[in-house]
Amino acid sequence: MKLDYVTQAAVGENDLIERARDIDGLLRDGRVSGRMGRLLSQVAPIKSFGEAHGLTATRNYTQYVRVNRPVAVWVVSASEPLRFRSKSWSFPLVGSFTYLGYFARAKADDYGAELRREGWDVDVRGAGAYSTNGYFEDPVVSTMIAPGPEALGELANVILHESAHASFFVRDQSTLNESVANFVGDTLGVRYVEDTLGHDAKETVAYEAHERSRAKTGAAMREAFAALEAIYSSKDDDATKLAEKHDVLTRLRAQVHATRDLTNATLIQYRTYNSGQGKLATLLAACGGDWPRFLRELRTLESRRFERAQESDVAKIVQPLIETHCSG
Numbered sequence: 001m002k003l004d005y006v007t008q009a010a011v012g013e014n015d016l017i018e019r020a021r022d023i024d025g026l027l028r029d030g031r032v033s034g035r036m037g038r039l040l041s042q043v044a045p046i047k048s049f050g051e052a053h054g055l056t057a058t059r060n061y062t063q064y065v066r067v068n069r070p071v072a073v074w075v076v077s078a079s080e081p082l083r084f085r086s087k088s089w090s091f092p093l094v095g096s097f098t099y100l101g102y103f104a105r106a107k108a109d110d111y112g113a114e115l116r117r118e119g120w121d122v123d124v125r126g127a128g129a130y131s132t133n134g135y136f137e138d139p140v141v142s143t144m145i146a147p148g149p150e151a152l153g154e155l156a157n158v159i160l161h162e163s164a165h166a167s168f169f170v171r172d173q174s175t176l177n178e179s180v181a182n183f184v185g186d187t188l189g190v191r192y193v194e195d196t197l198g199h200d201a202k203e204t205v206a207y208e209a210h211e212r213s214r215a216k217t218g219a220a221m222r223e224a225f226a227a228l229e230a231i232y233s234s235k236d237d238d239a240t241k242l243a244e245k246h247d248v249l250t251r252l253r254a255q256v257h258a259t260r261d262l263t264n265a266t267l268i269q270y271r272t273y274n275s276g277q278g279k280l281a282t283l284l285a286a287c288g289g290d291w292p293r294f295l296r297e298l299r300t301l302e303s304r305r306f307e308r309a310q311e312s313d314v315a316k317i318v319q320p321l322i323e324t325h326c327s328g
Helices: 001-020 023-028 033-041 043-052 106-115 151-167 174-197 202-232 238-256 265-274 275-285 291-303 315-325
Strands: 064-065 073-079 090-093 095-097 100-102 119-127
Touching: 001 151, 001 238, 023 033, 023 064, 033 151, 043 151, 043 174, 073 106, 073 265, 095 265, 100 106, 106 119, 106 275, 119 265, 151 174, 151 202, 174 265, 174 275, 174 291, 174 315, 202 238, 202 265, 275 315, 291 315
Parallel strands: none
Antiparallel strands: 073 100, 073 119, 090 095
């Protein structure tokens, strides 16, 4: 599997690199205009905004590529069916991850089916953006541009999220890396739109409404996660647990209007991107709201020796930094 996966990843990445075009050139030559041109013209200011707040300057997002698919990649993740324990995949040099990204839906579905046959709970979802964590110069992909008025906020969120990966990365700690990036993208994304367009602009209002909707979905996900943890830790037999699990996930799917089956892997992936958000906000406050200082403090974790790979409790990891009052 690993050879096949790495091969498709290399082919997919090479395709994007070969077809990507310089954004400044596209705008200068008028090859993109109208709404797309206005949004792409915001990419450089978004990057500068992130750098002014301590994010590492990179060559990422200086190019644009249009793809003829609804998402950039399809993400495959897996979990044990009666316990929230992710399957992880390890690779030389870059470490382990709790998800894999495929450039072709069929390959993602095929591998998902293989994992199901092995007895795993599986989730296959589309992602509009992705990051190579600095190994390549990532382009802006057309799937990063939302169709509605929330598009600028979404674009800022994604670019700042992915830029955070180039600024902070801890080997073998997917939940920590993604949760920090999510916090950066969510918090600075809103600020960018407000600073650029004002609080009352329709784009700002639309994006903030979109974020409130996401928060509502997140609350439902957290509630279901807690309910299932209680079920899995009970003394009931497996058949009873599976029946109760089915009821919880069926209700959740209706509640959040999901278009695919939800599994343990779905909920773990949500947690991977949203763990410890309150503690990260507390750490930022402890750093006086100073983003460069906040990021310097987080980078002290890059040399820390963790008890195990893929720690899931980001709040526990961040708490010692808060207790030292953001000494960095």
